[in-house]
Amino acid sequence: MSSILLVDDHAVVRNGLKQMLIEHLGSVVLGEANDAIEAMQQVRKQDWGLVVLDIRLPGRSGVDVLKQIKSEKPHLPVLILSSYPESQYAVRLIQAGAAGYISKDSEETEIIKAVKTAAAGGRYINEIVGGLLANTMSRSFSNADDLSLYESLSDREYQIFLELASGKRAKDIAEKLQVSAKTVATHRSRLMQKMGFSTNAELILYANKSGLLL
Template sequence: MIRIAIVDDHAMVRAGLRQFFADQIDFAVVAEACNGREAMDIVRAGEVDVVVLDIAMPDQSGVDVLAAIKARAPDLPVLVLSGFPEAHYATTLLRQGASGYLNKDCDPEEIVKAIRTVHRGRRYITAGVAERLADGLAGGGEKAPHELLSERELQVFLRLARGETVGHMAESMSLSVKTISTYRTRVMEKMALASNSDLTYYALKAGLIQ
């Protein structure tokens, strides 16, 4: 039996997934969370085999939650199920430890297949994502500026783009204001942007925030 935790801030999405998974004889939804804090409570309990994670949540981004999960339980498979197209986040999140990435518009049967795949310790990668990863390895294709950011830089970028202050970010990420400011400077340099409003505009245009 594959014990699954669903992390999504929309109750209807959780209910739909729970009902669909109930039809799978080898699936059991044993926990649900609507934010990052609840997700980490589930991970700390250590009684799940696969986490199905949305990346757009109110209290902190799924990027942050993924990083926290992998720090706490590096071998726990995390399947990202997102409303954002693969092109926006997939390769970045896979590099940061996600076991798979699917868009919410995918065929439900593909979610089932993906969960079984990541539970076996393998990654689930669609043909489109595989092509993007191959392009990256081969040095082909032009990478988007945000794809050049490190994991921590991406977290800072997304938080700044959503209007979070450096002070609040430092507190919630347990880092100093000086460290956050250093990350902000790196992000600005790598992305060739000049202000927080530029970051927000880029993120909105790229579909990284809503």
């Protein structure tokens, strides 16, 4: 393992990760990026052995960054390290090519294990994520109609769905995702139609019952 790029918008998180990785891995080249633009600049500038990526970034999200990395450098492993619970993003991002998904609340030993596994070319799937993947596969094999409603959403629709489900206003979502309020309204209309909802209250109730909220 020669080099790792850490992508997180909080310097304190990056510093903590650097200290942890140096302590456990010894000699390793570490790079940093605090948003999507810096991340892609670093990815294009150097051949990294691994990218450790947060989902919540200013501007374009880590979801977008993952897809762009896999498009430009498909063999570069990307490990997702996020504060979002596994139930919200793990399956979707692993299906998009992530080498693993691990919570920032995980024990230090598990984070190091995930880093080593991903850097070696493997996929790190813990018990929680494994269960989610198994449930998804089981539903897809049994009957397409049994798939969860949110699984039909595009990545952007899914992001907006989660933001709406957490009670955020369209204006706040637009500012967070750096898109127009009209774009948010368009995606909201599409996702509500796909999911068969007419009000935000129905959407929030569904998200709670599905275990998608913290």
